[in-house]
Amino acid sequence: MKRGRxxxxxxxxxxxxxxxxxxxxxxxQVYKIYAEIFAPVTMRSVYHHLRKGVSTQEFIVKAxxxxxGQYSWGTEVEKTYYALGPAASPKALETVRExxxxxx
Numbered sequence: 001m002k003r004g005r006x007x008x009x010x011x012x013x014x015x016x017x018x019x020x021x022x023x024x025x026x027x028x029q030v031y032k033i034y035a036e037i038f039a040p041v042t043m044r045s046v047y048h049h050l051r052k053g054v055s056t057q058e059f060i061v062k063a064x065x066x067x068x069g070q071y072s073w074g075t076e077v078e079k080t081y082y083a084l085g086p087a088a089s090p091k092a093l094e095t096v097r098e099x100x101x102x103x104x
Contacts, residue, residue, distance in 0.1 A: 011045060016089070017092070017096045022100070024081050026080060030082070034046055036099065038095075054085070057085040058084070058088045059083065061081070064080050064081070065078070
């Protein structure tokens with residue numbers, strides 16, 4: 001029996017399903033969609049699984065963009081855009097597909 005935490009994660013797999021249909025998205029966008037479709041999860045947990053998914057090659061960082069706007073902390077934000085990586089194995093969940101069909 002292996003020691004330590006298993007590499008598989010239900011949260012990370014759900015994020016794979018979201019990015020499979022979304023194409024690419026930044027972390028907060030993925031979090032908002034996740035919160036609408038699946039059970040409540042913290043934003044910090046989604047951000048953690050996105051970073052962990054990059055190290056396991058389930059996700060890749062497509063771009064890091066600085067965008068201007070009016071935010072509580074200032075006028076600029078840095079968004080990291082994620083997409084599916086070579087190790088991702090989407091299962092095309094029906095609940096995620098229905099969500100994106102309703103959104104269009």
